[in-house]
Amino acid sequence: MDEEKVILAGPLQGYTDAAWRQAHAAAMPGAVDAYFAPFARVEHGAVRARDLRDVATAAPTLVPQVIFRSVEEFDLLAGALAAQGHTRVDLNLGCPFPPQVKHGRGAGTLLRPRVLEAVAARMLAMPEVRFSAKMRLGVDDASQWRGALPALSQMPLEYVTIHPRTARQQYSGQLHTAEFAAAVDAIPHPVVFNGDIATPADIDRTAALPGVSGVMLGRGLLGRPTLAAEWREGKEWPASRRIEAMLSIHEAVLAARSARLTQPAQLLASMQSFWHFAEPEIGHKAAKALRKAGSMERYREAMRLISAK
Ligand SMILES: Cc1cc2nc3c(=O)[nH]c(=O)nc-3n(C[C@H](O)[C@H](O)[C@H](O)COP(=O)(O)O)c2cc1C
Known part of the structure; x- marks a missing residue:
């Protein structure tokens, strides 16, 4: 297996808070390349204080995430995180929770290319921040990512993590492998695979998909926190x-x-x-x-x- 592949610990609201991230990093040092924090959001016109508290200590291996429906929300969130000293920010373009999607946040942003284009321009004006994005393939159709492609292509992105489901599918059901492969070809940024990775063999298989730069672990890492360390050692632990x-x-x-x-x-x-x-x-x-x-x-x-x- 190519040692250059990245292994990322994905964000799960309610689970991967600072307590979990710190406990995991202390027990499994170096097992993952970065920890993604659950999304920070705007509430009543301001960034939620508890979201900022969760990422109060900036670190090169910590990637806070923002969920937004407009350039104004993006500015508030990215600005607050940069002010806290963060040098990495992930864009949530995949949350499937219907109230968020309905308001044009999370996976809903995939259907709002104008907002994404305006956000791309703001990102280019923040060269001190390394941005990444995490997305689904669509809201109710796995080809909808194509509408967001021009805006995504304009964004300065270190990685695009793709969970190859639609928002309507939530967290189960068929993975759209053909659309995923098409997205890997079309997106001009490194692509990271995310979804249903539960064993070191799953990491081997998905990280070896054509054009894939690495994997993001979600529920699999919560259920088996040693997963990434085992993969790095090249053998399963008893x-x-x-x-x-x-x-x-x-x-x-x-x-x-x-x-x-x-x-x-x-x-x-x-x-x-x-x-x-x-x-x-x-x-x-x-x-x-x-x-x-x-x-x-x-x-x-x-x-x-x-x-x-
Ligand atoms: C309870 C729960 C909370 C989640 N919270 C977030 C989140 O805050 N931001 C995000 O980008 N994805 C979030 N996700 C999606 C996961 O990061 C991941 O993309 C998804 O679970 C699929 O990967 P997995 O099969 O490896 O778990 C959440 C998923 C679950 C189940």
């Missing part, structure tokens, strides 16, 4: 080592989130949601026990049952 690493990351996330989420129910819910993605690693029974735990005490008990295995 289940016990993978689970041990996962549990230590979860302990660190729990400790960091405890400081921020003072309501026990909120803290518990924020940790329980992870286990949905880890079910293939820990099995249905253990995942269910963690998800159903009614208190932090029960949750810890269920965690101990996994570690005792």
